[in-house]
């Protein structure tokens with residue numbers, strides 16, 4: 507089985523968004539969001555910044571919208587003594603002990619499973635999810651499903667999100683999975699050198715917002731942080747993280763529910 511082979515694009519279904527809702531408890535005053543940290547052994551500065559961000563988090567809830575890990579090859583990776591994965595789950599555990607900490611799968615860490623969730627205390631969110639907070643509705647997604655123009659990626663996504671593929675992949679030895687994931691990443695990086703990151707399809711995103719009855723979309727994935735308009739609607743794209751970039755990219759978004767319970771105060775916060 508090859509990790510990189512893709513199913514034919516013609517067999518691909520259009521994204522079907524089912525809008526799961528998450529009701530925020532009445533006492534929440536602020537939440538923080540981040541995504542695309544891509545923690546990995548080879549980037550200790552980004553890892554340290556992420557640990558600090560969680561340690562100093564004061565929000566009532568934290569939302570991690572995917573690609574927290576550069577790669578997640580199976581929950582058993584965290585069972586290896588002193589593994590990088592085990593360390594990361596400990597960091598998450600300390601955070602989730604203080605506040606509800608939600609995790610949505612990204613395209614790098616979609617194999618983050620129930621065992622890792624239990625070990626870290628993370629609550630897994632379906633993608634997409636509508637956060638219903640006071641009278642506000644905010645649509646949260648990793649963002650890769652909305653990149654409908656990237657047909658090879660969508661075909662690949664459909665393949666690897668299938669339970670048959672996942673069972674076969676996870677049945678292989680851990681070392682073999684790590685090697686395959688590294689090869690896949692190398693190919694994906696090479697692709698990006700050529701094509702760059704594809705943005706989400708704006709008409710599809712707008713339709714999702716209309717169907718979800720939400721005026722605001724928050725997503726990551728594209729590594730193109732922005733706060734812009736989608737027609738009459740609004741979108742925030744979370745930044746990817748890289749401590750050694752010039753300038754460093756270490757950013758969270760904070761939401762605060764206004765007194766009217768009907769609007770949100772949005773702050774992009776750089777941790778540099």
Ligand SMILES: [Mn+2]
Pocket residue numbers: 572573612613614648650726727728
């Ligand atoms: Mn991604």
